[in-house]
Amino acid sequence: MLDIKLIRENPEMIREKLSSRSGNVERLLDTLLEADEKRRRNLAEAEQLKCQRNIASEEIGRRKKQGSSADDLLKEMKETSEKIKNLDGALREIEDTIKAAILLIPNIPQDTVPTGKNEQDNVEVKKWGNPCEMAFEPKPHWDVGEALGILDFERAAKITGARFCLYKGAGARLERALINFMLDLHTKKHGYQEILPPFMVNSASMTGTGQLPKFEEDLFKCNGTDYYLIPTAEVPVTNIHRDEIIDGRNLPLYYTAYTPCFRAEAGSYGKDTRGLIRQHQFNKVELVKFVKPENSYDELERLLENAEEVLKLLEIPYRVIVLCTGDLGFSASKTYDIEVWLPGLGCYKEISSCSNFEDYQARRANIRFRETPEAKPSFVHTLNGSGLAVGRTLVAILENYQQADGSVAVPEVLQNYMDGMKSITSA
């Protein structure tokens, strides 16, 4: 969330900066500013009465000890207490209003983020590798996978429903190989600590990273509990340090986690209905960083490089785009998307999203650090990115490494993770 003081002192600047984002927050800002004003007036009054009460109560104690009468004070304080109770009640309501409003206001885009309306206005910043010319008509991954007997969408639909997939044999093995390859790369070469978090989290965690309260419909909730299936490892991993003050000497902290991710995909009916692109459950290896504010944009570039490295080693062409203000996610200040080339579908497709949230999540989740043991705590900056979405990486391999005979070559770096298998052929 944004700093209420910043909003209070620069309301027009905030309005201006949020105006190019999707969604209209004008009304929310008005509600917020009005409630904040009311809160401070109310608070001053309540505090003055409390101060009087504290002094009088002490006096009552003293008199009772001496055995003298305190009836006059007692009577007066009964009234004061009643007033305080009313003021506190009103204050609570005002604070609820403030909280509800401020949690619905998105982050401010960073200055280098291009202004734009939607994904049309995103800007390509780099391109790596050349989509290779194939001597045959490349097939979409679902045809490749089903022909090889390694992907089974029909049975997954029977077992569960639409947007699920059953991986078999070399398919299941390839998915597991990718997970291990990515985790090894990030832990051994890039210095991230491996985490295996809970796959369900409570509503406080979901609020901390920004999924709640606004995006509840995108989540799967476990009936009768306060638990939700995670839509990304970002949620449990960022919340590792919720309500903590980190020793500044331990920063930056780098974590990587493999988890399945669960998304309701409400409102995406009819979109990417075939294949593995849009599933209710998919695997992802996530990268999460906790850093000092002054380093966060440098850290974002390196996070992006760490994610790109996976595709470079797999030798799959991709491009990087920077999201414009209109396409930016709710909690992010700046986001790069990595899009991988898919010859079967004939397009680039998002495979990773790397974002700097600055102190937006840190405020919501109350994650702070101390520069030195004596220093006042301040908010960390949080970042995260996919490193990578595993299902879509498998898609990229099936489509980019498919051969004329229907087999799929195994990328060299994965062969050791596949017992030396060089090619996936139909059984």
Added chain:
RNA sequence: GGCGGGAUGGCAGAGUGGUUUAAUGCGGCGGUCUUGAAAACCGUUGACGGGGUAACCUGUCCGUAGGUUCGACUCCUACUCCCGCCGCCA
């Protein structure tokens, strides 16, 4: 699922209605002593909000949320988490 015990500052741990402004110890920070360090001794010590140019004033916080009271760490209610025992179970 049933029964019992617990949750207090960075940590350990006192405190069962009124100078608690949370004892004491450890740790941290500053100092004395020392060539330097250790030990010893002395001092100091949190978070968040409101007001103020500032010094400063003030409120809240003892798991969380309510309640009783002039006054709550202390009493009442609900909830959460941790520990133990019984049952069930991968």
